[in-house]
Each structure stands twice: as structure tokens, then as C-alpha cells.
Amino acid sequence: MKANILYGLVISIGIYILIALITFLIKQELNLELIKMVAFGVAIVLFISAFPLYKTLYHGSRVANPTYTVYIPPDEHHQQKLQNEYESSLKKPKSTLGGIFVWAAILIIIFTMLLTVLF
Numbered sequence: 001m002k003a004n005i006l007y008g009l010v011i012s013i014g015i016y017i018l019i020a021l022i023t024f025l026i027k028q029e030l031n032l033e034l035i036k037m038v039a040f041g042v043a044i045v046l047f048i049s050a051f052p053l054y055k056t057l058y059h060g061s062r063v064a065n066p067t068y069t070v071y072i073p074p075d076e077h078h079q080q081k082l083q084n085e086y087e088s089s090l091k092k093p094k095s096t097l098g099g100i101f102v103w104a105a106i107l108i109i110i111f112t113m114l115l116t117v118l119f
């Protein structure tokens with residue numbers, strides 16, 4: 001968790017520096033309002049990219065078109081296989097890229113609010 005926050009902080013500061021450089025190269029001045037608007041847009045894009053939309057669409061479509069099956073009595077071998085797969089999925093390391101993107105987006109929004117209040 002601490003690593004996600006640290007990586008998010010580095011990414012958010014890097015994004016602000018990159019936006020400031022691009023703004024300075026294009027406008028020949030540091031336009032703070034433009035930097036804040038672009039940073040907020042980048043934060044929204046990071047939030048959207050952090051969540052797996054394909055899972056939402058897949059499960060949403062399954063609810064919209066439910067499939068009905070006949071009742072099949074439980075099979076002990078199948079249940080044991082599912083239990084083993086579940087336990088092995090708990091041992092796998094979780095992907096932290098989504099967490100890093102969420103923290104980067106949160107920090108960008110906080111920096112944008114601070115810049116808005118201060119300047």
C-alpha cells in the first residue's frame with residue numbers, strides 16, 4: 001500500500017512537470033489555469049483506466065440475458081477443484097497497477113485543489 005502511494009506520488013508529480021513543460025513550450029508562458037484543467041482531465045483518465053470496465057460489461061450483460069440451467073447435483077471432485085483454484089488465487093500476488101493509477105489520480109486532484117485555493 002505504501003509503495004502504491006509512493007509510485008502514485010511520483011507519477012502525479014511527473015505528470016504535473018510534463019504538463020507544465022508542454023504548456024510552456026506551446027504558450028511560451030506558464031498558464032496555471034490550463035495546467036489545472038489538463039491535470040484534472042488526466043486524473044479522470046487515470047481513474048477510468050484503473051477500473052476493469054470489461055468485467056463490468058461482461059457481468060452486466062450476463063444479468064441482462066440470464067441463462068437458466070437445470071439443477072445438477074453437487075459433485076465432490078468439482079467442489080474440491082473449485083476450492084483449490086480459489087485458494088491458489090488467494091496466494092497469487094495482486095496487480096497493483098490499478099492501485100497506483102487510483103493513487104496518482106487522487107493526488108493529482110488534491111494538487112489541483114491546492115493550486116486552485118492557493119493561486
